[in-house]
Amino acid sequence: MKTETRHEHFEPPSLLGTVLRKLHIDIPLFIGLLLASLLSFVILYSAGSQDMDVLIRQAERVGLAFFLMTIIAHIDPYQFKRYSTLLFGLGILLLIAVLIMGQIGKGAQRWLEFGFFRFQPSEMIKLTTPMMIAWYLAEHPMPPKPKQLLIAVLLIAVPTLLIAKQPDLGTALLVVSSGAGVLFFAGLSWFFIAAIIVACSALTPILWHFMHDYQRDRVLTFLNPEADPLGRGYHIIQSKIAIGSGGIYGKGWLGSTQSELDFLPESSTDFIFAVFAEEFGLFGGLSLLTLYLLIIARCLYIASQAQDSYSRLLASSLSFTFFVYVFVNIGMVIGILPVVGVPLPLISYGGTSIVTLLSGFGILMSIHTHKKFR
Amino acid sequence: MHTIKDHSFENRIFLNRIIASFCVITLLSSGLIIRLIYLQIVGHEHYSLLAKDNSVKIVPLVPTRGMIYDRHGKVLAENTPSYSLELIPEQISNMDETLLGLQALLDISSDKIELFQKLRKRQKRFVSTPLLLSMNDEELAKFAVSRPYFPGVDIHTRLVRHYPYSDLAAHIIGYVSRINESELKDLPISEYRGSTHIGKLGIESSYENDLHGKTGYAEIETNVQARLLNTLNEVNPDPGADLYLTLDIDLQKTAYNALTGFNGAVVAIDIKTGGVLTLVSRPGFDPNPFVVGIANDAYQALQTSENQPLYNRALRGLYPPGSTVKPFIALAGLEYEAINPQQRLNCPGYYQLPGVDHQYRDWKKGGHGSVDLNQAITESCDVYFYRLASMLGIDNMHSFLKQFGFGEKTGIDLIGEKTGLLPSREWKLAQKKQSWYPGETLITGIGQGYLQVTPLQLARATATLANQGHVVTPFLVDKIVRAHETSPGPEKHQDTISLKQENINTVIDGMINVVHSSRGTAKGINTHINYQIAGKTGTAQVLGIKQNAKYNENSIDFKFRDHALFISFAPANDPKIAVAVIVENGGHGGSVAAPIAGQVIKQYLKDSYEN
Numbered sequence: 001m002k003t004e005t006r007h008e009h010f011e012p013p014s015l016l017g018t019v020l021r022k023l024h025i026d027i028p029l030f031i032g033l034l035l036a037s038l039l040s041f042v043i044l045y046s047a048g049s050q051d052m053d054v055l056i057r058q059a060e061r062v063g064l065a066f067f068l069m070t071i072i073a074h075i076d077p078y079q080f081k082r083y084s085t086l087l088f089g090l091g092i093l094l095l096i097a098v099l100i101m102g103q104i105g106k107g108a109q110r111w112l113e114f115g116f117f118r119f120q121p122s123e124m125i126k127l128t129t130p131m132m133i134a135w136y137l138a139e140h141p142m143p144p145k146p147k148q149l150l151i152a153v154l155l156i157a158v159p160t161l162l163i164a165k166q167p168d169l170g171t172a173l174l175v176v177s178s179g180a181g182v183l184f185f186a187g188l189s190w191f192f193i194a195a196i197i198v199a200c201s202a203l204t205p206i207l208w209h210f211m212h213d214y215q216r217d218r219v220l221t222f223l224n225p226e227a228d229p230l231g232r233g234y235h236i237i238q239s240k241i242a243i244g245s246g247g248i249y250g251k252g253w254l255g256s257t258q259s260e261l262d263f264l265p266e267s268s269t270d271f272i273f274a275v276f277a278e279e280f281g282l283f284g285g286l287s288l289l290t291l292y293l294l295i296i297a298r299c300l301y302i303a304s305q306a307q308d309s310y311s312r313l314l315a316s317s318l319s320f321t322f323f324v325y326v327f328v329n330i331g332m333v334i335g336i337l338p339v340v341g342v343p344l345p346l347i348s349y350g351g352t353s354i355v356t357l358l359s360g361f362g363i364l365m366s367i368h369t370h371k372k373f374r
Numbered sequence: 375m376h377t378i379k380d381h382s383f384e385n386r387i388f389l390n391r392i393i394a395s396f397c398v399i400t401l402l403s404s405g406l407i408i409r410l411i412y413l414q415i416v417g418h419e420h421y422s423l424l425a426k427d428n429s430v431k432i433v434p435l436v437p438t439r440g441m442i443y444d445r446h447g448k449v450l451a452e453n454t455p456s457y458s459l460e461l462i463p464e465q466i467s468n469m470d471e472t473l474l475g476l477q478a479l480l481d482i483s484s485d486k487i488e489l490f491q492k493l494r495k496r497q498k499r500f501v502s503t504p505l506l507l508s509m510n511d512e513e514l515a516k517f518a519v520s521r522p523y524f525p526g527v528d529i530h531t532r533l534v535r536h537y538p539y540s541d542l543a544a545h546i547i548g549y550v551s552r553i554n555e556s557e558l559k560d561l562p563i564s565e566y567r568g569s570t571h572i573g574k575l576g577i578e579s580s581y582e583n584d585l586h587g588k589t590g591y592a593e594i595e596t597n598v599q600a601r602l603l604n605t606l607n608e609v610n611p612d613p614g615a616d617l618y619l620t621l622d623i624d625l626q627k628t629a630y631n632a633l634t635g636f637n638g639a640v641v642a643i644d645i646k647t648g649g650v651l652t653l654v655s656r657p658g659f660d661p662n663p664f665v666v667g668i669a670n671d672a673y674q675a676l677q678t679s680e681n682q683p684l685y686n687r688a689l690r691g692l693y694p695p696g697s698t699v700k701p702f703i704a705l706a707g708l709e710y711e712a713i714n715p716q717q718r719l720n721c722p723g724y725y726q727l728p729g730v731d732h733q734y735r736d737w738k739k740g741g742h743g744s745v746d747l748n749q750a751i752t753e754s755c756d757v758y759f760y761r762l763a764s765m766l767g768i769d770n771m772h773s774f775l776k777q778f779g780f781g782e783k784t785g786i787d788l789i790g791e792k793t794g795l796l797p798s799r800e801w802k803l804a805q806k807k808q809s810w811y812p813g814e815t816l817i818t819g820i821g822q823g824y825l826q827v828t829p830l831q832l833a834r835a836t837a838t839l840a841n842q843g844h845v846v847t848p849f850l851v852d853k854i855v856r857a858h859e860t861s862p863g864p865e866k867h868q869d870t871i872s873l874k875q876e877n878i879n880t881v882i883d884g885m886i887n888v889v890h891s892s893r894g895t896a897k898g899i900n901t902h903i904n905y906q907i908a909g910k911t912g913t914a915q916v917l918g919i920k921q922n923a924k925y926n927e928n929s930i931d932f933k934f935r936d937h938a939l940f941i942s943f944a945p946a947n948d949p950k951i952a953v954a955v956i957v958e959n960g961g962h963g964g965s966v967a968a969p970i971a972g973q974v975i976k977q978y979l980k981d982s983y984e985n
Binding site: 141142143184185186187240241242243244245246247248277281282285286289293296297300303304309312316320323327330331334335336 | 380383384387388389390391392394395396399402403405406407409410411413414415417418420421422424425
């Protein structure tokens with residue numbers, strides 16, 4: 001390892017600074033996440049028909065997620081690197097277990113039952129896949145050679161296919177983008193990137209062949225929402241009406257009429273952005289997007305300051321995946337992307353996704369607060 | 375592995391990529407922003423208009439559920455109009471108050487309120503949602519008077535499923551009932567929008583997809599009061615398919631009535647096709663209350679009844695086959711050449727394994743004397759079959775009986791069938807962690823011990839034997855009739871057990887003698903017919919009897935009395951129908967079970983064999 005020296009002014013540590021350093025928390029990021037979570041309660045209260053139970057359950061999950069994030073932030077990033085392969089392998093085994101259980105129990109199953117709590121291995125995979133790819137690529141000089149590209153693609157394909165088989169298209173998409181993100185930040189040449197995009201478009205018909213009927217329906221519904229006005233198409237049509245009728249300033253908090261009338265139960269989960277945009281208008285929508293972009297900007301900054309290849313690859317990929325989350329969800333709600341089951345990060349009700357998301361931010365904080373050379 | 379890394383080069387690449395990703399993110403975000411501007415500024419007026427109350431709403435048009443008929447076209451499940459109390463949530467300002475008011479007025483149980491609440495959450499607020507189904511005259515009158523106090527509540531006519539034969543075929547047809555929460559999660563939303571019921575049991579459940587049909591929709595224009603102004607566009611629903619069963623409901627009725635006073639099962643199969651003619655499980659239950667929502671105490675009573683009326687004995691009841699297994703063991707003996715049919719054996723009334731004191735007793739005290747194979751079947755001599763079983767061994771018996779479907783599901787098109795148990799050395803080692811004992815081979819030979827069968831399995835095995843070893847797969851749905859096409863029921867598997875014709879004839883001759891010889895154990899049923907019935911009686915022990923104790927039917931509790939069994943097919947020379955009967959605690963196969971089978975066979979063959 002090359003030695004690096006930086007000359008910084010010595011500042012007497014303030015009390016607050018000491019405490020925060022001990023907590024391993026990155027303040028700007030923490031404030032951003034906290035704001036988003038608080039916003040989530042405001043919208044959920046309206047979207048969930050003012051049901052306090054919904055808020056309480058969400059508060060429990062958010063509390064747990066923040067706690068977990070703080071714990072993870074304490075772990076030295078070296079440990080993540082060390083256990084990357086092990087965690088990845090474990091995740092794959094659990095995914096296979098879920099598939100087998102699903103075969104026995106008939107029908108789709110995504111979680112394992114451990115007595116008092118349910119565990120979704122696909123959530124864990126969202127973190128272990130970029131860890132694994134980052135570990136693998138960090139072992140080699142960058143940018144990755146064709147051989148490393150091939151192995152990385154295989155490593156991404158295994159969990160992706162297992163999740164797609166569950167079937168959970170939304171999560172599969174996020175896993176692919178987290179793995180692909182690592183390759184991108186590792187400096188995969190633009191030629192390969194172009195080649196992969198071309199290959200993927202060529203593979204589309206084959207993928208179509210392997211899709212479940214309901215997944216095909218969703219794509220078709222996206223292309224022609226009027227075809228299924230009682231089902232998914234109805235959501236797209238209605239969410240456009242809700243958002244459009246919100247106008248510039250919105251109808252005000254608790255003022256949504258469209259979403260209130262038509263979306264139950266999905267107005268609290270995947271389609272929550274429609275409620276938000278109806279109540280707070282373009283102004284609110286742009287503010288939320290800005291909040292997201294600020295969080296992402298801070299994350300990318302953290303990545304750029306990371307000191308070893310593994311950390312920077314992992315940090316940048318997690319940041320980028322967070323953006324994919326936002327883009328895919330809002331894109332589907334405003335009708336420019338097909339409906340895949342991706343929640344609006346930090347805002348949507350329920351799911352274990354908020355726990356996974358904040359665990360990811362925990363990793364970022366750990367990377368930022370455990371630097372060896374100051 | 376350890377190629378030297380050029381750190382400053384890598385740093386440069388990485389920073390470039392961070393900048394590139396920032397560009398990508400900015401670009402994609404701009405896309406979102408442009409779309410939002412398009413929707414919320416450019417399209418605002420257009421969408422606001424659509425959002426106004428007097429706009430287009432889409433209401434589901436629920437398809438009519440398919441009918442179910444028996445083989446002669448008699449209606450087994452139909453849709454009858456009935457009055458229901460329905461609420462349109464959108465028009466009700468205070469839902470809780472309204473529900474409380476209705477509850478006070480009409481004495482509605484709280485589970486019905488709860489169900490309504492769940493149903494309401496998945497419907498759109500302008501869709502009329504039922505609270506009470508099948509209202510009676512008193513309820514109608516009460517509500518009619520108070521109607522002005524309940525805006526948004528109204529009486530509608532809805533089609534409600536009705537089962538005219540009530541308890542007679544409840545175990546086969548099953549019933550439909552309100553969709554519950556866990557079912558909601560797995561149902562396709564658009565297909566079941568507006569549907570309130572779903573098949574829960576029997577044919578109603580296993581053929582749900584065919585019976586339900588395809589939901590249509592209407593685009594309607596309404597004003598602020600949600601009054602219908604205009605229907606813009608309508609896509610009609612496709613009604614559900616009608617099902618024609620192989621079941622003969624009159625024959626079912628005969629069998630059901632013949633079982634009066636007992637718990638048990640009667641299964642009759644058309645040997646040529648595998649079509650199930652009767653599938654009786656007694657006691658039955660009336661499925662109609664389940665459709666409108668059965669009261670909790672009535673349901674508890676059904677659940678806790680000692681006679682277990684909700685339990686489908688024909689499909690799920692497990693019984694030792696007793697002596698009804700003997701024809702199959704005899705056939706195994708002939709096929710494996712363990713015996714020849716003329717070989718005679720002395721039966722002193724008990725059998726002992728070499729070097730063991732234990733006496734395996736015959737049902738007849740003092741024994742049957744010298745018997746050959748035919749007599750052993752006719753008189754149901756246990757000692758002959760102890761001996762034969764010990765010559766065959768458990769491995770041969772296991773593999774031979776397996777071919778007839780013992781220990782396997784029959785594959786009938788109903789959900790919930792049990793596998794039964796065909797014991798083997800491997801099974802015992804795996805389940806009991808013990809090796810197989812020779813004594814267990816003997817009692818397996820007379821259908822006792824671990825061996826367990828369902829009445830349906832027994833009927834199927836009998837049909838397969840009558841069908842010269844061509845395996846019969848039972849099924850219930852003969853035809854699925856849609857508006858423009860008719861499709862056959864489930865796929866039938868073709869399989870044949872290779873058996874020698876003369877061996878089959880020898881065994882069937884023995885079974886004919888069971889009914890037609892003067893020493894036969896079921897000779898009581900051979901009257902008034904001009905064809906022959908082949909059969910075999912059986913008695914299955916419920917209570918173990920100690921070595922020196924004596925079984926006295928009159929002195930023991932009814933529920934510990936033996937089960938009576940009978941398998942049969944007819945006409946013996948051209949088999950058309952196979953019947954298996956199990957009468958719980960019936961005592962003797964010959965006197966109790968055989969007459970039931972006799973009635974079923976005689977009624978079924980009446981037309982083709984009229985004198």
